[in-house]
Amino acid sequence: MIKKVEFIKANIPLEKTDPLQSWYNQWSSQLFVKITNDENIIGWGEILATTANSRDIYIILGQKISRAILNKDEEEICEINDFLFKILETGKGAVSSGVISGIDIALWDLMGKKLGRPIYKLLGYSGKDTPRYIALSRYGNIDSLRKAVGIFIERGFKIIKIHEHYNRAIDAMKELRDIYGYSPKIIVDLSSSIPSLEKAKELFNSISKYEPMWIEEPLRQSDNYKALKKLNEIVPIAGGENIFTINEFKRAIESEAYTYFQIDTTKIGGITEAIKRINLAKLYNVSLSYHHRPDNGWIGISANYHVSVTAHDSFLLETPPDDPFRYFRIEGKIGTDYLQFKGLGLGIQPKEDIPKEEEDQDFVVYQEP
Known part of the structure; x- marks a missing residue:
């Protein structure tokens, strides 16, 4: 009880x-x-x-x-x-x-x-290494961003998400590609900042040559699926963390607004709700990515891990770059490009x-x- x-x-x-x-x-x-x-x-x-x-x-x-x-x-x-x-x-x-x-x-x-x-055993699956990417906070200027990204590339991280305002995103990607080349995969989170489809098209057409892995939540109107579909045909888009009902998630899938549909167990209703979305994604054969704001809340990341192993395709877990073992007791392993939780329940506690x-x-x- x-x-x-x-x-x-x-x-x-x-x-x-x-x-x-x-x-x-x-x-x-x-x-x-x-x-x-x-x-x-x-x-x-x-x-x-x-x-x-x-x-x-x-x-x-x-x-x-x-x-x-x-x-x-x-x-x-x-x-x-x-x-x-x-x-x-x-x-x-x-x-x-x-x-x-x-x-x-x-x-x-x-x-x-x-x-x-x-938990993955309760869901009927085996635990396995799961690929991860790191997400960085926003930085005050492009030079600072470049230095920060360089720090984490040197540590061995291969997929890095940056948070940028749309006014600076193209210049930021150009700088990162000029300095670090195209080997590291770069994700651009625009945090729903572009006010119109016209401005978004301009940005997408210009930024596409710098090969972002995906652009996340570009439009201020995050439920304008018709517009998002047009943009998704230029550069892959990720979104879904702010979709709070299963019917709306279904509508987003059917609209083909995203290439990567995001699930966040700490926002949408927990593991129970995430499983419903995963089953829907399997039915429609769409790709998933697991969102978590990079604020060092590794309990939510562990929850994402346990549901992610039930998915049918390749996927990525969003994490901060910080070392979680200082603040959490974890049974598992955290590498630069993968993670695994093995203990009872979530396998982690603060x-x-x-x-x-x-x-x-x-x-x-x-x-x-």
């Missing part, structure tokens, strides 16, 4: 680069969910809150709806997921789906530990006993006033 649901603010700092990332402070914060059952078995989940300042919104909603699942059987994960979405039927979207995501992931983790199995005197490295349990 579920006895306790806690929402935990964490402040795991990004690895500082020289030059420093523009979004260092925003991406050095996380929000975890901790669920304890009547046997004192603990499951961990993650909510991909947008910024440190937005975490309280998720926590307030999470505290309210989590009361409705106290004393429920933690093994009835899919029923609990359906129940929570029904409670929030009129408020589907980022916050409600995010809260359900954290609870759902924590329940799967708890179930795996209770039954003595990794180190709650990091000394508090180490600034910005302690976990703080949020307590309701």
Whole structure:
């Protein structure tokens, strides 16, 4: 039985680069969910809150709806997921789906530990090495970006995502190709910044010669699938992290708006919802990529890993470049181009006993006033 649901603010700092990332402070914060059952078995989940300042919104909603699942059987994960979405039927979207995501992931983790199995075993699959790419924060200028990318190329990373505004994306790609050639694969995340299809076409036609692996979420109107399809015919597009219902995901697939359809277990409703999307992707034979904001929240990355091994095609997991072993207990391996989680449940849990005197490295349990 579920006895306790806690929402935990964490402040795991990004690895500082020289030059420093523009979004260092925003991406050095996380929000975890901790669920304890009547046997004192603990499951961990993650909510991909947008910024440190937005975490309280998720926590307030999470505290309210989590009361409705106290004393429920933690093994009835899919029923609990359906129940929570029904409670929030009129408020589907980022916050409600995010809260359900954290609870759902924590329940799967708890179930795996209770039954003595990794989550991928519960889903009926074997664990395997999964390819990864690293995502970098935005940098203040192109020279800083070039230096930062060079640092990670020297470390052996082969696929790197950069976050750029559309006004600077072409110049940034030109600089990276002039300096580092075409061997490293570069992904460009435009963070829904282009205001019109006309401007987007200009950018896509100009940037295509620099061979981005894909361009992520180019348009401000992220659900304009007709326009996205036109752009996708010029340069491959990735998107889907902000699609919060299975029917909308189906509509995006049928529109051929993307080459890579993104799934993020910490945003869309957890592992339970991700499996529905994977099965739909199998039916339509489309390619998947697993999104996670590179904020050092490796619990969500582990959840993405466990569902990714159920996919039918090649795929990539998005991760930060930082070393997770400093802040998490992990059973598995993390290489520059692959990862694997092997322990019970998720195979990862945060180190709650990091000394508090180490600034910005302690976990703080949020307590309701």
